[in-house]
Amino acid sequence: MALIAMTAAAVMFLQNTGTVAGAEIAANEARRLETCVAKIETAPSEAYEDGLAWTFEGNRPGARQCTALALIALGNVEEGAIRLERLATAVDGGTMEQRALYFAQAGNAWMQIGAAEAAAVAFTEALKLMPATPELLLDRASAHMLIDRWSEAKSDLDRLIADAPEDGLAHQMRAEVFLNLGDYDAAMRDVQAAMAADPKNIDTLLVRGRVREAIRLKTEAGQRE
Template sequence: MIALLMALAAAQVGPFPTPNADAPIPELEKRPPAPSAEPRATPVSDQDGYAQCAALVRSDAERALTVANEWLVRGGGIFARQCAGLAYVELGRWDAAAAAFAQAAEQAETTVDPRRADFWVQAGNSWLAAGDALQARRAFDSALATALLAPQLRGEVHLDRARAGVALDDLAGARVDLDKGLELVPQDPFGWYLSSALALKEKDLARAQDDIAEAVRLAPDDANLLVHAGNVAGISGEVEAAKGLYTRAIRLAPGTDAAKAAEAALAANR
């Protein structure tokens, strides 16, 4: 749901960086708010209205936003706010999306609605996309505090909370969140990728190597991972391995941002 695009780890261009380079932690992409759970214990009319509005988001987000706002004026409540949030996401209006999801979460808190955790997660990811890491982390904290998240989603929230921690320059806190997340979702290559990128900032090259290797094992055809793996190999002095990883990324995803980063890295390190 997000076209939330942050810079790739692979986006470093130039000679292979050194392990202590003070580069920002990159991300494969800004991830969208995960779809919330199916409506529970709500009037059929609200369920139908939400289904129709959500379907409209995919075909005409501006119209869906108008429908959601008109619904709110008529007292639409949680479902109307959620649909407005989805429409704002589709339109790339992240601050507004975060506000809509947070309002839905706050309303759900007052009625002890079990969907409140989902709304907080959506709000947190939207705030991350908007560049407000502090608000994002607070929203993730609210989601975790509900104790309503399934273990897998709890793990993903810790990974996203780590992204907020890095943006706030809280590397120690980000490491705690990443390790918790990886315990719960060890099959998520994105988590290992982020952990590798954080390890570089922590000047822990051995962990950076191990974690990106695990990410590539889980997703061997992901060009973004391959470019970061190439960067780590270059930092480690494994120049030929790095070039091979860059070449593989270009072959797998020609014309993409990852491929362009790989091409630039190859050109800079001939």
């Protein structure tokens, strides 16, 4: 999931103290975070400076989140991911939803630079806070697949498909997993399920071609024995 798109959800989760004054502070901070994050897409350097200025005013969680995301946008991905993980475990990190979001954003940042093992750890921490979240299960499965942890990826996708049997992407990804595990019949069943959800998906068609080729080669090998 895109980091900036995920941040839109963060605005909904800014901590509320339960008082009228607290609600007003939370609303102001939500607006400031939204403005800062929106600027990342067009002017990340300015967004980073805005985040720093906000940090100096009181080191608020929203300020730290925005500076971390701006760093990622500026290419300093590792530092941004580390800052998000620190924020997720900070005393003032906020609600479980907020903390899960920070971990998820860190995980997606790690994926950007191919650090799939670090990404899997971050997604796991997010799932501890928000179990069975479909997007997080897909993200962690993707990380597992990048480092050939096929059984772990299958476990995540099994959980997702059990709750959302018509999720075409999950079936497509599990077909890839089954292909690498050597279970070609199961892979083809998932290809068919993915195609039922989205018949023209190019990635699914590519997986289908690879599964068919694997079945052909297996059949030929069996005939030679």
